[in-house]
Amino acid sequence: MNLQDLVYFNRLAETLNFTATAEHFYVSQPSISMTLKRLEKELDTVLIDRKRIHKNLRLTETGEILLKYSTHILKSVEQAKEEIHDLKNQVVYFGFLPTIGGHFMAQLMPHLKKFSASMKLIEEESSDVMLDLVRKGQVPLAIIGSDRLTFAEDNLLQIPLKKEEMALWASPDNPLAKKDSVTAAEIQDELFISLAQGYTHQRIFKQWMKDNHIEQPQTLYTKEIQTALSIASSTHMLAFMSDILVEDRPRLVRIPIENAPQFYISLIVNKKLSNTTYFQTEFNEVLIELAESYGKELHKK
Template identity: 40%
Template structure:
């Protein structure tokens, strides 16, 4: 790894979920601040590739399933969040207490593109609920998805954290919603310097305490 000969520590994370979970995980990590290098990637697929290629040893990432089969992965579950219906405040469905797939039949969707965990989750949900592919537009940018939703052009099916701070978008529960799984992922085969190893062990411990609190 690039940091093997230096006393730096790296942590990968997705900004959309890191902004919510890192403030809960990092306060006890202050002794590493001067050595910490953050690696931000919007795509879970890119983040997992960085881990697999030994460019990172530890990262906060998302997944479409609760577990992993890859032998190099150590997984520490943090949370799971249901996908929700994200719509403009003046959308016809905004006053509904919850929304079913049938209620969405006549609407257009905006979805994050390949490489995002949301893509795989949405594709499975859309196929199960017989959503017409012609109703779906794909984007590589979360901000673009938000713009389509806020304008009323499209409905988003995503976790609330992606639109958490937007006043021009509201979320409504989706019946039988698929889950988005949030994990701390470690490449247990990665070669790391002693400080990185200590950082990883401390963060794993903090994550375990966060899960049980």
């Protein structure tokens, strides 16, 4: 059994059409037919029912089984090719959230010139998703936001970078925009917009509401940060956000919250990866040193 046979079979199983499959790979239709016969002979089974009593081709039970495993095999082969390519080209991986990581990249990149051509940014919008990738070793290190000051996990190294107080953001036309600060009691009847489940902000928002005994707040949830900010700037809804997500938004006014919850930004490193390349290890060490230096400067301030 060769990989190309599995590639052809997967496409045929998807289209259930010999002509369409052949055209997709720019080969003759008999080539696809021979591939199927070869697989069926090797596995001693019928994979696709081609009886004329059926108007269309259909996968048999054994065909379904082969499709399940061949899909996994081909995906694994592609991943192996990518990792081998990255190893040969000394690629380094860095978990990157555009909304948070972008704030630090301008300061980090001048010190990472050696790695700039080899850096592969693994992008996610959610810190929770990115943290899980680092935990599993799928991403070696990343800058994330969290509602926790520290992570008590043996396999993680955490370097604090920044701490912010959560705030409310409103249109200049909102009456609350003229206040120096607000209490939870003052805004319990307001309309809010917050990031949806899976985002750290949503968890902080819900906990803050619970701590301040605000029951069933009228809240619109969205997965898009820009959507939340656009709605807040054009309506009387209040966006619950950290400062780092609301840079350069002239149509929004920051309203401090008394006893505001904290938002912590850290570099998180999986320190127990066993298959890290020398180049990745060097990149990690440089980034850790930069993060520690950056964190110390912020602490002095």
